Every structure is written in structure tokens, then in C-alpha cells.
Amino acid sequence: MTTLTPAALVTQLRWRYAVKKFDAARKIPAETWAALEEALVLSPSSYGLQPWRFVVVDDPAVRAKLQPLSWNQAQVTEASHFVVLAARPTTTEADVDAFIQRMCEVRGGTPDALAAYRKMMVGGVVKAMSPELQGHWAGHQVYIALGNFMTAAAALGVDTCPMEGINPAGYDEVLGLPAQGFKTLVACAVGYRSADDKYAAAPKVRYATTEVVRHV
Numbered sequence: 539m540t541t542l543t544p545a546a547l548v549t550q551l552r553w554r555y556a557v558k559k560f561d562a563a564r565k566i567p568a569e570t571w572a573a574l575e576e577a578l579v580l581s582p583s584s585y586g587l588q589p590w591r592f593v594v595v596d597d598p599a600v601r602a603k604l605q606p607l608s609w610n611q612a613q614v615t616e617a618s619h620f621v622v623l624a625a626r627p628t629t630t631e632a633d634v635d636a637f638i639q640r641m642c643e644v645r646g647g648t649p650d651a652l653a654a655y656r657k658m659m660v661g662g663v664v665k666a667m668s669p670e671l672q673g674h675w676a677g678h679q680v681y682i683a684l685g686n687f688m689t690a691a692a693a694l695g696v697d698t699c700p701m702e703g704i705n706p707a708g709y710d711e712v713l714g715l716p717a718q719g720f721k722t723l724v725a726c727a728v729g730y731r732s733a734d735d736k737y738a739a740a741p742k743v744r745y746a747t748t749e750v751v752r753h754v
């Protein structure tokens with residue numbers, strides 16, 4: 539197995555920045571894109587419940603509709619790929635049962651054998667949280683997927699721009715997400731930086747590691 543060296547990892551994390559100007563002519567190869575979709579799917583989530591959908595907007599006409607709903611940021615239409623990350627606003631017993639079903643499909647076994655795990659999930663998410671808290675909880679999971687995705691992209695030398703500067707309700711309408719039980723949270727433009735994006739050369743602004751990371 540080949541693994542990234544610690545130095546190579548840090549190099550890629552320093553190389554990554556929030557791209558403002560993508561090279562519109564450069565497309566991500568299919569194999570690379572497939573790996574990045576896997577990075578989304580393989581993201582961890584609380585209990586493994588995966589309260590999310592990732593909408594890859596392939597259609598240029600749809601991307602053109604999303605740009606004015608994104609402070610007109612050019613990344614929406616210029617990047618090779620554009621993903622909208624959406625959360626399931628509430629989690630019901632039926633959602634827990636669907637996940638139990640999937641566990642049985644993948645690992646074998648019966649829902650009965652997973653009754654204790656089901657009870658834990660229903661107790662911890664469906665019953666213990668108000669609908670509002672369930673929405674926050676699902677949002678946290680979606681942001682884990684966003685981070686995982688961006689780090690995976692950086693490791694492969696693919697650029698990203700995470701985007702919260704969007705109108706989520708407008709996105710929902712364009713993408714028809716609420717009818718599918720999901721709500722837009724954040725988006726991510728993906729591709730390759732333009733040679734003349736001046737932000738690429740700007741030093742990273744981070745607080746000192748000694749300030750942010752404490753050893754006790």
C-alpha cells in the first residue's frame with residue numbers, strides 16, 4: 539500500500555486554497571472524478587446514518603441558473619464540476635429502518651439482530667432531538683463530507699472552492715430538493731485553478747499551531 543508521506547500531505551494541504559478563478563477549459567478526468575464521488579460516499583457520519591445527498595450539477599443550463607443565486611460567483615459555471623451538498627432536515631424511525639435494511643443487505647444478518655442498535659439510533663436521534671436539532675445534526679454530518687471531499691481533492695491535486703455564499707432556498711427550488719426530502723446547505727466548485735488567480739499566491743492566514751492546538 540502506498541501512503542502519502544506526512545510532508546506530502548502538508549504540501550497538498552498548503553497547496554489547497556479556495557479558488558476564485560477556475561480554468562474553464564480544464565476538465566477533471568473521469569477516473570479522478572469517480573474517486574472524488576467515492577470520497578463523498580465514504581465520508582463518516584454519526585451512527586453511519588448518512589443524512590445527505592450530493593447533487594452533481596452536470597447540466598450547464600442548471601449551473602447558469604445557480605450562478606445568480608450565488609452572489610454571481612463565477613466558480614459556479616467555470617469550474618469543471620459543481621456539487622451541491624444537501625442535508626435531510628429531520629430523521630424519522632423510517633430513516634433508521636432504511637439504514638438497518640442497508641446494513642443487513644451489506645453485512646448480512648437480520649433487522650432483529652440489530653434491534654439494540656436500532657433502539658440506540660431512535661433514542662439518540664429521532665427521540666432525543668427536536669426537529670430543529672435534527673436539522674443541525676444532519677448539517678454537521680454534511681460538513682464532514684465537505685471536508686473529506688476537499689481534502690481528498692487536494693490529495694489528488696484537484697482544486698476546490700467551498701461555497702456558503704449561496705441562496706439555499708433558491709438552490710432548493712432549482713434542484714427540486716425538498717420534494718426529495720433534502721435541503722441545500724453548501725456547495726463546492728471543483729476543477730483546476732486558472733494561472734491568473736492571484737489568490738493562489740496569497741500566504742495562508744492561520745493562527746499559530748501553538749495557539750489553536752493544545753496538548754494537555
Ligand SMILES: Cc1cc2nc3c(=O)[nH]c(=O)nc-3n(C[C@H](O)[C@H](O)[C@H](O)COP(=O)(O)O)c2cc1C
Pocket residue numbers: 554555556557558611699700701702703704724742
Ligand atoms: C463552509 C465554507 C464556505 C465558504 N464559502 C465561500 C464562498 O461562497 N465563496 C468563496 O470564494 N469562498 C468561500 N469560502 C472560502 C473561505 O473564505 C476560505 O476557505 C478561507 O478564507 C480560508 O482560505 P483558504 O481556504 O484559501 O486557505 C468558504 C469556506 C468554507 C469552509
